[in-house]
Amino acid sequence: MAEPALAAATGLRAGVTHGRVWALGAVLAVLWVCMPALASRSIVDMLVFTALYTIAGLGVSFLLGQCGIVSLAQSVFYGIGAYSSAYCATHFGWPMPAGLLIGIGLSATIAAVVGWPVLRLSGYFLALATLALAIIAHVLFTEWDGITGGTLGVGGIPPISLFGFALNSPARFYFLVWPIAILLLWLHYNLLHSRTGFAVRAMRDAPAAARVLGVDIHALKVKVFVLSAVLGALAGSLFAHYVSFVSVDSFGVDRAINFLLLAVLGGSRTLAGPILGALFITMTPHLLGRFGDIHALLFAVLLIVSVIFLPQGFGGVAAQLWQRASGRKLEPKP
Amino acid sequence: MNSTLLLQSALAGITNGFVYALIAIGIAVIFRGTRIINAMQGEFSLIGGMVAYLVLERLGLALPLAAVGGVFAGGILGFVIELTLVRPTRKRGGGEESYLLLTLGVAFGISAAVLFIFGRDARLLAGIGGEASALFFDAAIRIHALWLMAISSLVLLLLWLFYKRTRIGQSMLAASIQEEGALTIGINVPLMRTLTFLLGGLVGGLAGVLVSPMITIHYEMGLLLTLKGFAAAILGGLTSPFGAVVGGLTLGLVESLAVLSFASGYKDVVAMTLLIVIMILMPNGMLGRRMRKGG
Amino acid sequence: MSALLELRGISHSFRGLQVLRNVNLRVEQGAICGLIGPNGAGKSTLFNIASGFLPADAGQVVYAGVEVTRHSVERRSYAGLVRTFQTPQVFAHLTVWENLMAGCYKLTSSGLLGNLVGTPGSRRELAAMRATAERVCREFKLDAVRDVLAGKLPGGMQRLLELARACVAAPRLLCLDEPSAGLNSEEVAQLMQALQRLQQSGMTILLVSHDMDLVAVASVIHVLCFGEIIAAGSFAEVRADARVREAYLGV
Numbered sequence: 001m002a003e004p005a006l007a008a009a010t011g012l013r014a015g016v017t018h019g020r021v022w023a024l025g026a027v028l029a030v031l032w033v034c035m036p037a038l039a040s041r042s043i044v045d046m047l048v049f050t051a052l053y054t055i056a057g058l059g060v061s062f063l064l065g066q067c068g069i070v071s072l073a074q075s076v077f078y079g080i081g082a083y084s085s086a087y088c089a090t091h092f093g094w095p096m097p098a099g100l101l102i103g104i105g106l107s108a109t110i111a112a113v114v115g116w117p118v119l120r121l122s123g124y125f126l127a128l129a130t131l132a133l134a135i136i137a138h139v140l141f142t143e144w145d146g147i148t149g150g151t152l153g154v155g156g157i158p159p160i161s162l163f164g165f166a167l168n169s170p171a172r173f174y175f176l177v178w179p180i181a182i183l184l185l186w187l188h189y190n191l192l193h194s195r196t197g198f199a200v201r202a203m204r205d206a207p208a209a210a211r212v213l214g215v216d217i218h219a220l221k222v223k224v225f226v227l228s229a230v231l232g233a234l235a236g237s238l239f240a241h242y243v244s245f246v247s248v249d250s251f252g253v254d255r256a257i258n259f260l261l262l263a264v265l266g267g268s269r270t271l272a273g274p275i276l277g278a279l280f281i282t283m284t285p286h287l288l289g290r291f292g293d294i295h296a297l298l299f300a301v302l303l304i305v306s307v308i309f310l311p312q313g314f315g316g317v318a319a320q321l322w323q324r325a326s327g328r329k330l331e332p333k334p
Numbered sequence: 335m336n337s338t339l340l341l342q343s344a345l346a347g348i349t350n351g352f353v354y355a356l357i358a359i360g361i362a363v364i365f366r367g368t369r370i371i372n373a374m375q376g377e378f379s380l381i382g383g384m385v386a387y388l389v390l391e392r393l394g395l396a397l398p399l400a401a402v403g404g405v406f407a408g409g410i411l412g413f414v415i416e417l418t419l420v421r422p423t424r425k426r427g428g429g430e431e432s433y434l435l436l437t438l439g440v441a442f443g444i445s446a447a448v449l450f451i452f453g454r455d456a457r458l459l460a461g462i463g464g465e466a467s468a469l470f471f472d473a474a475i476r477i478h479a480l481w482l483m484a485i486s487s488l489v490l491l492l493l494w495l496f497y498k499r500t501r502i503g504q505s506m507l508a509a510s511i512q513e514e515g516a517l518t519i520g521i522n523v524p525l526m527r528t529l530t531f532l533l534g535g536l537v538g539g540l541a542g543v544l545v546s547p548m549i550t551i552h553y554e555m556g557l558l559l560t561l562k563g564f565a566a567a568i569l570g571g572l573t574s575p576f577g578a579v580v581g582g583l584t585l586g587l588v589e590s591l592a593v594l595s596f597a598s599g600y601k602d603v604v605a606m607t608l609l610i611v612i613m614i615l616m617p618n619g620m621l622g623r624r625m626r627k628g629g
Numbered sequence: 630m631s632a633l634l635e636l637r638g639i640s641h642s643f644r645g646l647q648v649l650r651n652v653n654l655r656v657e658q659g660a661i662c663g664l665i666g667p668n669g670a671g672k673s674t675l676f677n678i679a680s681g682f683l684p685a686d687a688g689q690v691v692y693a694g695v696e697v698t699r700h701s702v703e704r705r706s707y708a709g710l711v712r713t714f715q716t717p718q719v720f721a722h723l724t725v726w727e728n729l730m731a732g733c734y735k736l737t738s739s740g741l742l743g744n745l746v747g748t749p750g751s752r753r754e755l756a757a758m759r760a761t762a763e764r765v766c767r768e769f770k771l772d773a774v775r776d777v778l779a780g781k782l783p784g785g786m787q788r789l790l791e792l793a794r795a796c797v798a799a800p801r802l803l804c805l806d807e808p809s810a811g812l813n814s815e816e817v818a819q820l821m822q823a824l825q826r827l828q829q830s831g832m833t834i835l836l837v838s839h840d841m842d843l844v845a846v847a848s849v850i851h852v853l854c855f856g857e858i859i860a861a862g863s864f865a866e867v868r869a870d871a872r873v874r875e876a877y878l879g880v
Contacts, residue, residue: 070434117614123430124371125613127438132561132606143599187745194744194751195758198731202720208682209718209791213798214706214735223741253557257442264435293450300443307435308422 032178036171044170046282048242051177053278055184056235057262059228061277062188064260065268066197067224068204069119073130074259076137077107077229079251081236086154086246087147096160100237104230111229112222119221134256141248153247160241173242180238184231185271200224232259254296261299265306341473343590349479349548351579351586352486356541357563358570358578359490360534365572366497367506367530370420373437376559377444378408378538383546383555384448385539387459397460401543408539409532415440416531421524441556449553461547482544489540490575506530558602565609568616631694633658633802633833634679634710639688641674648674650856652688656802661824661834663847665867667876670853672837673715676806679835680712681705692802707735709801713808717787721780725771725790728779729762732797736761761797769793769823785816792823802833809840821846852876 036044056078063069084103088094118129141148148154159168160176167173191197202210203217211217240246258281266277285295357375364372386404389395395403419440423432461478468475497503508516509526516523541559542551549555562585570581585605592604634656641649648671656662666672677683679690681702690698692710700708720728737754744751766772769789774782779790788808795803809817817840824834824846838844850867852860854876860867867873 068431070431118610121613124434127434128373128561128564129610129613131557132609135558135561136603136606139599139603143597187747190747190751191741191745193755194747195734195737195739195754196741196744198723198727199734201723201727202731202734205720205722206718208714209720209794210731211702212680212706212711212713212795213732214703216703227741227745253554293446296446297443297450300439300446303439304419304436304443307432307439308419308426 036174041170042286044174046286048170048174048177049282050275050278051174051181052235052239052242053259053262053281054181054274055177055238056232057259057266057274057278057281058181058184058188059231060259061263061266061268061274063224063228064263065273066192066200066204067221069221069225070127070260071130071225071228072127072253072256072260073133073137074228074232075134075251075253075256077111077232078236078239078255078259079137079141080107080110081233082240082246082251083141083148083154083236084233085237085240086157089157089241090154096158096237096241099240100234103233103237107229107233108226111226115222115225119218119225131253131256134253138248138252141251148248151248153245155245157240157244157246159244160238167241177238177242180234181275185274189271196220258299261303264303338472339594340591341471343594344587345470345473345475345479347587347590348583349475349482349586350589351566351583352483353541353545353559353582354562354566354585355490355570355575355578355582356486356537356544357559358567358572358582359493359575360537360541361560361563361567362572362575362578363493363537364530364534367510367533368420368527369510370433370437371564372534373434373560374415374441374444374556375534375538375563376556376561377441378411378535379542379545379559380444380448380551380553380556381411382408382539382542383459383551384452384457384542386543386546387457387551390460397462400459404543405536405539408542409536411444412531412533412535412538413528415535416528420527420531441560445553445556452553454553456550456552458550459543459546476548478547482548485540485544487579489537490579493537494575502529506533558605561609562605565605565612568609568612631658632656632691633693634835635689635691636675636679637689637691639675639678639685639690641671641678641683641686643674648856649678649685652853652856652858654851654858654861656833656835657849658833659828659831660849661828661836661847663844663850663864664835664837664853665839665841665844665850666853669855671856672853673806675853676712676804676837680710680804706800709799710804711795711798711800711802712804713788713791713795713806715807715810717784717791719779719782719787719790719794722778724776724778725782726762726766726775728790728794729765729771729797730758732765732794733758733761735798765793765797769796784811785813788812788816788820789823792820796827796832800832802835803827804835804837806837807839808836809838809843814842817843 035047039047056074059077060071060074063071081100081103084106085096085099088099088102089096092098114133118126118133121129142150144150145152159166160173161167162176165172167176192201199210199213199215199220202213203215203220207217239250262274262277262281264277265280266275267273281299284298288295288298357379360375360378361372364370364375382404384404385407386400389400389403390397419436420433423436426432461476462481463477466477468477468480497507505516505521506526506529508519509521509523510530513523516526541563545559563582566578566581566585568581569584570577570579585608588608589601589605593601596604632655634654636652636654639649639652639654640647652671652675654664654675664672664675674683678685681697681700681704685698688698689696692705692708695708697705697708697710720731723731737758739748739751739754766775769792771786771790771793774786779787782790788811792805792808809820812820821843824836828834836844836847844850845864847864849861850864851858852867852870852873854872859872859876860870862870
């Protein structure tokens, strides 16, 4: 069962080039475990953000690649998750799971309530509606400073404690957040290879035909939107407990654009796509930091280039290179 | 409620309404000419305002020249974008999603470029008649605002005439409605599409030049303008300049009057909520014209 | 014999144009019923109304004795009323095999959460879906192209796939919209054989077609012209009908 998942991550069909897939997997696993010991603190910090963005980005990627929905609303749920955790921890002193569950619950509810009418729109209208939602959320986060602290933010969010062990350093948090991200990618794989997964992909390719097969398209869209929102809230909650201080700057339109960008650049049709996209989004400002605010421009240029030339994103390109290297012509994972 | 305050808000709303109408007509021009919904229309305004500012402040030329410079900058930008980005996307068989991501990408890119080159500071462009205002029943309205309304109305009228009466205007419409038919009667369809973007850019640039003295020029202004213009366009329907004015004024008034009841920070929330509501309830606009299938 | 599908008094106008005028049509259980007519006669509209994609201005759609006029497409599908489309609507980014698995949707019932986690029920369903897809693949001789992306198939095979997919969930009434458009004569012959096989296994078929050769498999043929049924009967009867000839030749 792990083998098909690994194969899917690299875009191959299960059972092919056994040895290579396992070898690559083993190397990556070892590298992953040793990373906090080998790399500097700032690199590990970057990798933690990569995992956080992978989780949030998976939500957007799934909507885009499998459902054909362009969503710029992920920053809304990221923010709700973060502020819920922040508020519950600092104002009520509740333990971490409380804030997390409330954040997820709120996000799911809002996604369902707002999504029900909005997801009747299609294409452009839907995308612009999600953008409008991101703007509304940003303004509300700023104005409702009783809960969110507005531009001053909320500080003093306690780190997560596992078995009395406080996760207050990048290295410690790294070992929490990555297993969560990998787990979610595995769940995503399960979903794609199930009745729901087929319905979702069918819905994207030929909605009328999907209806004829009994799929209630609208209800399904709302469900996946809620799922995507839950991922965003989870990522936001973890984020709050990691950085211990959140402010409204993290939850604006540029965050929403980052999430969409990582889905487009990483490729929304391969399993490794969100990871690659997240890696890119976190690495680039790191590397280009000394040039000022240039990374936003670079991201936009890459988005444009990839729309025109690289519709499958890095993940798709990686999958194709891998196929060529193993010398077999296979179709990419749909 | 203080009637002067009410009137003041209404005047502000009407002024904004004309700006939204200009953005809406820019979106409409591009949509009617290429069937693409232009998510970067507001960026034409950003560039228009920015260039006008630079011409005024850095080159020291007079305001009218700066204004013309801004308008042309918008047009050139539109022209270049169609040629270098939209055409290749078309050639590769871009679906609706591709154009959406493309125009969004360009919108973010321009915003990011302005951020990178000019930083986060807001700049102020001088308006027509400077800071002078006139009184209208005790409510103050800037001279510039009056000029804004006059110029916008004129431009809207000219555009209507352009599409109705001139051969080029009709060719542009024909090229989008029936591409093969247009080709057979000798219309250069690719050129028409480029001209459409040029025209849309000019109108956007003009909107930017007109609105910049009233709100400041900063790197984030494009997106909000685009969305509000879009709301105006849907409200009024994309088929006539008249619709754009109706839509723009409605949005502007609702926005300004709503802010009397809520705090001013919620202004954008009002506009954005209205946008979502209109898209869901009235995809064909108040005037009931068919804008797009399956909206 | 009872009628599986009955269209009673269906009228519909579109943008001021009367497209269908008091159409009555019965499809008997276990029969192959053909619907023909010149272009613009309203066949597609009637089809869309029968399958639930369009609400009729007036009239009723009765399926298996139940009035389904207000029922959604999905609901009719669960009741066994399935249709195909004029341009084959295959799931282009899925392989042939996956298309068939998608067709199993109605036969399964696990929910989103179960699918996410991979519960035993979910896994069993997946295995059942695979078995069904295998069986249908063999039946319709699609084994050779199992792993090809549906979007890359030639037109004739796409039609076959669409038909196979529609049959996966054993529908009671199969409505085919121009199933032979774009097929060469060999493929049409294969299609006719497939339809006869399906009928023999108990399926009822409603067929819209321009192709006179294909329509010959039908036991009853209705002729629609300018929104009205002008003739109904066997192939020979309809061919001999004066009004039908006028409609097709004398327009």
